[in-house]
Amino acid sequence: MDYWSKQYIPTLKESPAEAEIESHKLLLRAGLVRKIGSGIYAFLPLGNKALENVKRLCCEEMDKAGAMELLMPAVVPAEYWQAGPRWNAAREIMYQVASAGEKAEFPEEPAFVLGPTHEEIITPLIGSEATSYREMGKTFYQVQTKFRNEIRPRYGLMRAREFIMKDGYSFDATDDEATATYKRMAGAYDKFFARCGLKFISVEADTGVMGGAFSHEFMVPAEVGDDDVVYNIESGYAANVEKATSGLVPADLEDAAPVGEIEKFDTPGVKTIEKLAKEPFNIPADQQYKTLLFVGDDKLFAVVVRGCDQVEEAKLGSLGYALIRPATVDEIFEAMGAYPGSLGAVKGTIANRDKLDGIYADEAIRLVGNGVTGANEKAKHLKNVNVSRDLDIDKFGDFRKVQAGEPCPVSGKPLEIQRAIEVGHIFKLGTKYSENSEYGAQYVDKDGNKQPAVMGCYGIGISRTLQSIIEQKHDKNGIVWPWAVAPYQVIITVLDPGMEEADTLAQKLGEAAKTAGASVLVDDREGRPGVKFKDADLIGIPLRVTIGGRGLKNGQVEMKWRDQDEMQKVDIADAESVLVEGIKAKAEA
Amino acid sequence: MDYWSKQYIPTLKESPAEAEIESHKLLLRAGLVRKIGSGIYAFLPLGNKALENVKRLCCEEMDKAGAMELLMPAVVPAEYWQAGPRWNAAREIMYQVASAGEKAEFPEEPAFVLGPTHEEIITPLIGSEATSYREMGKTFYQVQTKFRNEIRPRYGLMRAREFIMKDGYSFDATDDEATATYKRMAGAYDKFFARCGLKFISVEADTGVMGGAFSHEFMVPAEVGDDDVVYNIESGYAANVEKATSGLVPADLEDAAPVGEIEKFDTPGVKTIEKLAKEPFNIPADQQYKTLLFVGDDKLFAVVVRGCDQVEEAKLGSLGYALIRPATVDEIFEAMGAYPGSLGAVKGTIANRDKLDGIYADEAIRLVGNGVTGANEKAKHLKNVNVSRDLDIDKFGDFRKVQAGEPCPVSGKPLEIQRAIEVGHIFKLGTKYSENSEYGAQYVDKDGNKQPAVMGCYGIGISRTLQSIIEQKHDKNGIVWPWAVAPYQVIITVLDPGMEEADTLAQKLGEAAKTAGASVLVDDREGRPGVKFKDADLIGIPLRVTIGGRGLKNGQVEMKWRDQDEMQKVDIADAESVLVEGIKAKAEA
Secondary structure, eight states, X not given: OEEGGGSOOOOOSSOOTTOOSHHHHHHHHTXXXXXXXXXXXXXXXXXXXXXXXHHHHHHHHHHHTTOEEOBXXXXXXXXXXHHSTTHHHHGGGXXXXXXXXXXXXXXXXXXXXXXXXXXXXXXXXXXXXXXXXGGXXXXXXXXXXXXXXXXXXXXXXXXXXXXXXXEEEEEESSHHHHHHHHHHHHHHHHHHHHHTTOOOEEEEOOOGGGOSSEEEEEEEEOTTOSEXXXXXXXTTEEEETXXXXXXXXXXTOOOOOOOSOOEEEEOTTOOSHHHHHSTTTOOOGGGBEEEEEEEETTEEEEEEEETTOOBXXXXXXXXXXXXXXXXXXXXXXXXXXXXXXXXXOBTTOOTTXXXXXXXXXXXXXXXXXXXXXXXXXXXXXXXXXXXXXXXXXXXXXXXXXXXXXXXXXXXXXXXXXXXXXXXXXXXXXXXXXXXXXXXXXXXXXXXXXXXXXXXXEXXXXXXXXXXXXXXXXXXXXXXXXXXXXXXXXXXXXXXXXXXXXXXXXXXXXXXXXXXXXXXXXEEXXXXXXXXXXXXXXXXXXXXXXXXXXXXXXXXXEEEEETTOSOEEEEEHHHHHHHXXXXXXXXXXX | OEEGGGSOOOOOSSOOTTOOSHHXXXXXXXXXXXXXXXXXXXXXXHHHHHHHHHHHHHHHHXXXXXXXXXXXXXXXXXXXXXXXXXXXXXXXXXXXXXXXXOSSSOOSSOSEEXXXXXXXXXXXXXXXXXXXXXXXSEEEEEEEEEEOOOSSOBTTTTBOSEEEEEXXXXXXXXXXXXXXXXXXXXXXXXXXXXXXXXOOEEEEOOOGGGOSSEEEEEEEEOTTOSEEEEEETTTTEEEETTTOOOSOSOTTOXXXXXXXXXXXXXXXXXXXXXXXXXXXXXOOGGGBEEEEEEEETTEEEEEEEETTOOBOGGGGGGGOOSSEEEOOHHHHHHHHSSOTTSOOOBTTOOTTGGGEEEEEEXXXXXXXXXXXXXXXXXXXXXXXXXXXHHBOOSEEEOOBOOOTTSBOTTTOSBOEEEEEEEEEEEEEEETTTTTOTTTOOEEEOTTSOEEEOXXXXXXXXXXXXXXXXXXXXXXXXXXXXXXXXXXXXXXXEESSTTOHHHXXXXXXXXXXXXXXXXXXXXXXXXXXXXXXHHHHHHHTOSEEEEEOHHHHHTTEEEEEETTOSOEEEEEHHHHHHHHHHHHHHHHHO
């Protein structure tokens, strides 16, 4: 049982200018965190309590699922990453640390990095010792401060430079066992986020720089999220837009027959899909082919999509390039002999076809059939361009961003799109890290043969989850903490501190609540009732018990749940039992 | 209740070559930690459990003493340190981190540092909001991963580059209140280290780069320690040698009368105290004056001690220089006109007296009275040198390292010296950090006047404490964990896993132990009893219950406490009650 006067809860009436979104404002206003630098926060005692609760719930679910907690270092020798498969792809996001004796002049290659994730450490750590199949089937996790060299941190803890992560790693002997472990972890994630009081969905996700076989994200729907989730509520289909597919292109679609010869026509000043869609051309965007150039591992390549579609860069990962970026204007001109706005992939129109490592087309261009595209000449386009006859395509695939309204790949019903915050991400990694013999995460099977462990990895953004709870659980007066996460579960607001009857009753009810398993804060500050009620609402304590004023004179206390409007008057004689019953009901929920 | 076969406890028969001291060997052999890099370790599950226990005990004692847990960032903007009082003194020990966009070319002034301690952060954090005297009287703490740019890490977790610290900070309105807080924290430290099962002593300590009014260290006696503790068991006097004083020089000592005129004599090839003490000179070291030169904040100064004494550099801190280092040979020659081995502080013999900011003498040279010192000429010394008449001393003080056998300053009895490991350090800082108006840890007192908060800071090396426990609590077979810290408290060694009677009994006794509040590991591995007993001893579980073999056939189980030699045979019918009683007795101890 804590007393407000002895605690440190610096609530703010106004939102600091630095905060843009509600949860960020409330983190600051409720005295949970303070900014130390861009993307760098201190958790004040109240915020630390809520954070510890989220951590504890996470650890409990991990333990129940059979995972073992360990703790790897935050500062890791760079050589581990350099020996791994993604140093070049990942080094940009890592803080780099000089070694002793290199203070003034930092070397080009750092001695240490601050690990944003720990595959490169745990694989050799476990791999160098777990030499028998008997030692496979193990899952490890840690809860750790992580660091990300975030150029533009934002939204408080949502995209921070320093944050708290739970990261887990599993090692199994067979693919089936690894899939079973993956499912068990997914189940633990479901339970954890549910205990946090969050509405969330798990969605199919891109594996990105992590690599691996498949992956799911745990998403909290919120307009301030960084991700788009594509879903259909009836079929249950849900995927990150980076990964989502649709039934837009029927499997049995036949290629369109040509409607005539290719014709070149003048398009002075036209450099966009939109201009070509307007007078005097009136060519709808879905009747145009759009050609975009990228560089993958220093090789130039082109992607063709419908004019109405966008390339989903994450999907280009399937092409096998490790690092992909948009091509520069100069690179484009060198290959195509034309600038963006006039590009096309019609055979024979490309200035230096051999400069392109490949031309890849989204399958949806087959719906266009005969359409319009750039002629690789300034102010010229081509019409009657037939996909099969005219376009110089090396490979078709799914390269576009799915749009709302496209048919669900499962049910055929229209897909919807919702912004969301990614709070968890699990990957079945397969043998990407373990097959590297330098890493050594290999075991000897029953027949005496060396085999790479089949791995999975499992992340939860603990501090991001905390803020997501606030983003989802607040009203105009402040935070509405779910019971299991609340920094205190019961607040006893004493209206007349110093009045013996009130103080004694507060003490008695506080002890009863504590014995029933609740954490209790007694607001014993001098001050007007309105200020104390406002503060209690702002910091979002689930149950408020008010002692004093007219109620006390009438032999009553007031009880109010933060998530309900009604206030309940309870006779002092019944107060303890009503309080304890309320707490027990919450704890069991 | 965990099963060994599902856990990850990679015990080692042999000590890895990297380990020099017993506790380091046992950390590795018992599968508690693994080395990731020099001074950088991963805590494996068993080590993490013990570490979490130490953390929990620490947090419990902090909470009981009224301190509030918070969490500050590990990566802190360098500007906080640059604005503080010790950037230049402390930057060498901090890892420096480049900001986003500075990957290849690190700047001379870093964007961030990895904080080894957080005065520079918490002072403005709390100070900018706690504006009234009513908000004083608060103590905060965090348990955090800390980093130190250790050039020569050693002894495992003892002197690591990354380690776990509990650091606490207090803010009081008055000096008396700050002293009371300091004492309350010291009491919490006593309780914490006692609960860890450690023999320890708290000693007076130097405040060093932290600054402040006074300070105590919590020391675990051990030959592998980095510190020397000076103490007298009867009087209770105990101090770090950096701080320790003695009664060697009586307060009423009168200056010796001169015994004759100064005489110069030839000392060819003599450059040390030892040579002068031998034939043909035979001048005892305690009859010589030794003159040493230092540079403090770019100013040269000299310190004179007896030939038999050593300068204690920490004590030079009282001279007011922020950064002190030994002078170079060139610097010495420029001022003295002579090289080390021929130096002296006799008036008129120093080549450039004005190059010396001061000549300071340890008070014990007054015991020499009339002695021998260098003439500031090669191969020449001076005798009959009288302290008062001849030496050019600006200031006397306590600048020497106390030696064993000197009289205790309290009782006059001989002092003893013992090596020890520093596991905790508390400082009464006073207003060193808060008086800086830029930092703003100032409050408004009852009369409306601005006052600096009176601060204290309180550190515990959590990971170092863990290893110190092992250093103090082990035998030839392995670790002997104290009950409260043990990763598991009870191990049930099943000699015939798979035999139903044994497994059922293990399950039953395990559940009973768990219900009684103990953490339980069941050794369910196939393997020879000897191997399993050795492993149980190595990992140091306090109570072993052995099920199987001949004992089981005779209707008995065996119980053995790790810290006792005798093994106890208990009838199966009594096993549960004996086990539960044993656990309860330990938990109450």
